[in-house]
Amino acid sequence: MKRMRHSKAALLQTTTLVAAGLILTAAPAEAAEKLKLSVGGYAEQWFGYTDIDDEGNQDLDLTGFDVKSDTEIHFKGTTTLDNGLEVGVNVQLEGNSDSGDQIDESYLTVSGKFGRIDIGDENSALYKTHVAPTEYGIGINSGDTVEWELTGATSISDSGYFRAPFGGTYIEPARTNDSTKLTYYTPRLEGFRLGISYAPDTNQDSNVQPDRNSGLTDGVMGGIDFRRDFNGVGLAASAGYGTFLQSGDGVDEPEAYAFGLTVDYAGFQVGGSYAGFTDSGANDGDGYTLGASYDFGEYGVSLTYLHGERDGIAGSVDPDTVQADRDSVALAGRYILGPGVSAETTLGYSEYTSDAAGAGDIEAAYVITGIRVTF
Template sequence: MKKILVASSALVAVAFAGQASASEKISLSVGGYMEQWMGFADQDNYAAGGRPNAFQSDTEVHFSGSTTLDNGIEVGAKIELEGEGGNSGTMVDEQYLYVNGGFGQVKLGAEDGPQTDMLTIAPSTGPVNAQDGDLGNWVDIDGNVKANIYGYSDAKKVTYYTPVLGGFRAGLSYTDDDTSENNDTANGGDSRYAAGVEYIGDFDAVSIKVSGMAEGDSDDGRNYHVGANVGFGAFSVGGSYGAANDEYNAGVGATNRATDGYDFGVGYSMDAAEVTLTYFHGEDEGGATITNAAGTVTSRGESTLDHVHLGLAYTLGAGVSWKSSVFWFENERDLAGVADNEGYGAVTGLALSF
């Protein structure tokens, strides 16, 4: 069997080499985005030191390029640089190569995988979306409530996507454990396997997107998410649900805990404007203990977060959008020495894409 695999790999390599000679060398183009926000928030309680609630920003510069071989296979690369520091204190966010063909797509490198690429959430726009975790930039909340419900790490992995067949597409990925030589991979040190499936269809004036994904590791960790959106005319409506068990969250936030959350929302688009109203509810069931920055060990109980968000996006021109958010939140935290928090805020600013 080993000889067969070696021979097969050699034949594939020769085929690629023979077909690539006439293709053009890859040239990288520059893209990305810049978002600059200003706003305020009023809240009942602050963490130690408080939070200024004045300005926030998010900037990334993307380099991407591809070439098509003589056999019709496309090979490309993408590198995303953080404007304010990336994962593990580095400037690199995602970096991967991809191969596209009649067989589908293969990605190899540091990227999200099917959990994010195929994610479906409730309609939401504006700088403080109910699902993306940006609420914590403006107010003091327990960030564990949203852990591993909507966001996934850009760990090094291999991902495969099937071709789109009748609106359906599936994806699979494998992430190595952190005992590998370059160990910036999965949380908790375990290998992780993920799978996702989505359906996107248009029927006259109605559009539908439905997706589901699941991820597991070798230590019985489980994480999954399902969502659906329906568009009809200028309106859209949808929602989603995600959950992760104790084993999956091991090593995240210094405590094991089960988390889950759901959202639902509606949106309306008219010419260059889009308005959405979204609600999110999340729960963190807590774990045995947690140690704060001062070294104090306290018991951790359940934490819940409710977030209502009204968002506006207005396209001013090519690559320029004005976005605003008005939000209310309530975070109940059963943690010794930490008070519940509740409040509201408003944020506005410009989002540039290039």
């Protein structure tokens, strides 16, 4: 308990010093131009055929064609004050109906020679400093392919993949998504950048005061990444960790950790990434990716392999007695049609296994093509 109090005290002292530094460097900014918003974002439309075999539920027939969409509208803007500080805003609207999260990220930024501060609903430094192999197409290192491979009716659930090692190496402790938080990033020095985040609780889009007798509170996430070019050879590496310092009675404080490394030369890239969860119930486990890609101007191709393990499946009564595994591989290509417009294709295969009662092996093979537009 004393260690927790000292950690909180140190965190509050650091936050106070940063705030004080901003106040001391501030100056009247009547001449600064008022912030103006611009509209950006992306739109993705995918058409594909998938062949799904679920040995645990033969009543399903999920094989066939489908069309899937993913669109976001981003409202962004920045202004530079007379004292040199740059203040920005970023609000991201889901372009597809989503009753649970119609507004995705929503946060302010303050940046200057001291680095950058993000305040609001955004991913943590653990997530944003992470390095992983480049992918084209829909990508398998994010959980997106689950939508083509599983449904809520399959014998292995389609929930619990995003921001967890079973779905990819871009993770958050307790899968907290874009919980409201405060994040600081240092300037990049000799290729290194350090980031640290504080999240009062796991909630997003909520101003309710955290109750430290229930749920997870006082989350701390950090990450460091290195990016440098050595005579034409690009090296990128990262390491990150996150946890919650306090939890309700009978609940463990979850921990998350991730590492990544890529090497680039003349358009070629090879690399890998790793992530793990502990004290996270059914989501405990780890996963890793290996990948290679080649970018030759208008064209790009990538080959990625993902392996994941976790102690349970969503809804497991006793996650300690249930284990699930997955192996996924994807070959993908990209062709740039014009500024901000690309045609992309993914050919993939996944196998899921679980020793849960009633769950059988699931095999899914698919070919997916689509148009991605950024604006």
